[in-house]
Amino acid sequence: MGTLQAIVLLCLVLLHLWSNILAQDEDWKTATATYTKETDGSIITEGACGYGDLHKISYGKYSAGLSGILFNRGSTCGACYELRCVDHILWCLQGSPTIILTATDFCPPNFGLSADYGGWCNFPKEHFEMSEAAFAEIAKKNADIVPVQYRRVRCDRIGGLRFTMSGSSHYYEVLITNVGSDGEVLAVKVKGSRTGWIPMARNWGQNWQSNVNLQGQPLSFEVTVSSGKTLTSYIVAPPKWQFGQTFEGKQF
16 A cells, blocks of 8 residues: 555655646747857947946846837846757757746837848847847857747845946936846835935836935935845945945845
8 A cells, every 4th residue: 555655645746747848848938049149259348238347247148139019129138048049950959958048138020121021129129139149159159140939037146136326416317237036127216314215217228216215324225126125235335425336235
């Protein structure tokens, strides 16, 4: 009887594992991918998310420009995607290895070309424009465009959230990078020593702004990601912070 129970338990465990595998496979969606040639291995260094030099903020070659339907007016900046090349025996690498990319830029449409030749990012195409180095990890570089499967995954980051200050005495802006968990920032609040919590507005990409003069005050930040998780980092910036400086807070 003990042996029978053990067999039944093993079958239930295997069934559960198989169900999880099927569920994971159902999460994959179809898209296409191309790459852009750059000598430093990363895509545009001044992309639509406002990150600047992608190597300095650690995204580097694993960055991607997204077509409009995926980019969603910049709200998906910082989100992480797992990609694999599929269904092309000539171009896909054997075993369909996967890579993790961070959304850092917008791939603009080209309505002068068909969606099947050159207009890869035309609405409503789902497309990823990658660095040549990242593309070479899933497909052969002599391919123009490859079919891929993708899914959103958790962003694993080293260190805490990074807050880069910019603006003037009447205009304050912060760029938020290195966001773990969803990677996709939904809302931001800032608090000085002489203010309460002030909601910030998205300027563009992951640049958030406030019209309150916050100079001369230590700053704390409350960041909410798309899943609804909220993280508060107290006194991230000291009272004598300067525009152009970057400070590190907590991590999800």
